[in-house]
Amino acid sequence: MTKRRIFDSIITRLVIMVVCLVCLGTVIRYYALGSFLRQELSTVVQEQQQAMAGYVARDIDDKITQRQTLLAQLATDLPQAMLVQPAALQDWLRQHYRYQSLFPGGLFVTDPHGRVIADYPTAPGRQNHSYAERDYIQSAAKGSRYIGKPVIGFALRTPILPMAIPLFDSNRRVSAILVGITPLSSPGFLDLLQKTQIGHGKGGFLLVSPRDNMYIATSQKKMALAPLPPRGNNPLHDRAMAGYRGSGITTNANGEEEVAAMVTVPSTNWFVVAQLPASEAFATVGHAQLFAIKGAIIATILFALLATVCMYFVLLPLFQAAEDAERMAHGDMPLLPLSIRRRDEVGHLIAAFNRLLGKLHEQQGQLERLAHHDTLTGLPNRRLLADRLKLALAQSRRHGTHLALLFMDLDGFKRINDSLGHDAGDEALCMVTARLQAIVRESDTLARIGGDEFVLLMSHLDAQAAEMARTVADKCIAAMQPPLLIGGAKFKVGISIGIALDRTDSTADSLMQEADQAMYLAKYNGGDCLRHN
Structure with missing residues (x-):
């Protein structure tokens, strides 16, 4: 099977169409799943960040309060x-x-x-x-x-x-x-904030002093005592500086998306920020999407293979029928009805093809009949007569038999055409044909080769071929003696017959010429008689 044929195959096109639909569905599910999971995880992660920031803020508040209380007690004492x-x-x-x-x-x-x-x-x-x-x-x-x-x-x-x-x-x-x-590095003071990281290294905590516009302490030590970034770099941070406390998804000063939560340290009016990069917070979304894509790819490949195999077996009768039809078209096998292996849509299609083939056979038979038979009388025409004459000559020489050719022409037929018209003439010819067919044997060939000319081929004759030919000729002449009743009028139509017998050197053309010449001799002698070659 060539590549062109594979690409033109209905199976290939159906599989490609289905794979495209599956891929489209996969893409839609990919983004829908990502959006859904991100939305769900966003709520969960923000709540987690809020809880962790609250825990750290309470821890710091407790330690600041303890120091304030102790310092106040010392001042009193x-x-x-x-x-x-x-x-x-x-x-x-x-x-x-x-x-x-x-x-x-x-x-x-x-x-x-x-x-x-x-x-x-x-x-x-x-x-x-x-x-x-x-x-x-x-x-x-x-x-x-x-x-x-x-x-x-x-x-x-x-x-x-x-x-x-x-x-x-x-x-x-x-x-x-x-x-x-x-x-700030004292053990037991800001350890929970400074030594705790969230995620895989980039997430953590910030302790921010809005009053001093600085980071007091962070999970990343290099940021301790660093000034806060300018306003406008981080929308959520700007809201926090304005008093907002809560959680959300924002973009930090480095342009990275992150999930952040802010909780106030009541004793100082500082606030703790718990931050986690969105890439880590929503890593599960990416993993789920990747899993979905891998599953879809594997499922698509398996589905394509399975669909290809299934459709191949479903359409196998159609392929076989197409192969047989192509062989018929090239003449490698006769035009016969195709086998119907299943009564499904393919079977119905093949049955319809068989019906079409039957009509073609019928039309072909009609065309062949028109090509080899006279349209008026249904008798073989000159072409079919020539073929049968050649075949009869070959058989007679092979089997040692003889044949005779009777060339017949009607006498008085022109008068019917002239007086009553061609339709009456056609009716007369049909009547003559019926009378002659009643005389000839089934193995003989009666042909109409022109207007009112008929030829009778008698084959498989023995040594008495000449006598048998004369006997049949006499019967033909006798059959034409009763007048023809046409249009309420009676017309006497005679028949002139020329007889030619085969010889060792005879050919189809020579026999036709001899029989034709003998018929003209009969015409010359008054008609309604027979003559030999």
Whole structure:
């Protein structure tokens, strides 16, 4: 089977059509499934992010609150008299520092102007150093406890979170400021936020200070104390800075899509961000889509193979019928009805073809009859007579028999045509034919070769061929004696007969010429008689 035939095959076209439909359905399912799963997962992931951000925010809030409470208690317990006794104050700080672990960066006391009076543990350069420019000092100097902006500590040289609380004298004036320092990297402080990652490395937590416009701490240490990106880079972040707390899908400053949730840390007005790249959050969608595509490809291949095999067997009778029809067209086999193997649509098609073939046979038979028979009388014409004469000559020589040829022409026929017309003449010819057919044998051939000329071929004759031919000729003459009744009138029609017998050197043409000449001799002698060659 050639490639062209394969591509032109109805099976190939049907399989391609079905595969295209399956592929179209797969594409639709691919996007529909992706959209559905993404929508469902989006809700679930956002809720998960919200829950994790809330848990981290509560943890941070608890730790900040503990430090604020401890610092307030220390401020209450600190004797006012020690503010003028630096050595005693430092000893008091040392004693109280041992019993708490919430300020591993140390404690120090400043005067109302921010100059350090005493600290513990003693840090190089901190004694008598002025922190007047620090926001927490400025706020505490006005009488308010304050959580300062996270900075790189002057003494510790590491990121720290300072907390300050004012000490009041008997006149409710700020007499000193107590400061507690917590390094952001202190164990047990921001560990949950800094050491926890979400997903496979790019997701995590951010601790954001809207007041200070900075990241306090993140799961990625390089971002700690970094300024926030400009507005407009991350729509959800901009909403969070404006006070929105919740979750959503956004595009971060790096242009990457992510799922984020924001929860406030109540004690500081900071907020925690739990973020996860959308590529990881919705990885299941991609996996499901990939699984669907792989399944669809495998199913399509299996379906195409199965459909091809099934359709091949269904259409096999049609293929076989087409092969047989093609062989008939090339003449390799006779025109016969095709076999009907199944009574389905293919069987109905083959049956219709067989009916068409039958009509073609019928029409072909009619054409052959028209080509070899006289249309008026139904007798063989000159062409068929010639074929049968040649065949009879060959058989007579093979079997040692003889044949005779009787050439007959009607006498008085022209008068019927002239007086009554051609229709009457045709009727007369049919009557003559009927009378002659009643005389001849079944093995003989009676032919009409022209107007009113008839030829009788007598084959398979023995040595008495001449006598048998004369006997039949006499019968023909006798048969024409009764007049013909045409249109209410009687017409006498005679017949002139010329007889030719075969010889060893006879041919079909020579016999026809001899019989024709003998007929003209009969005509010349008055007609209604016979003559031999």
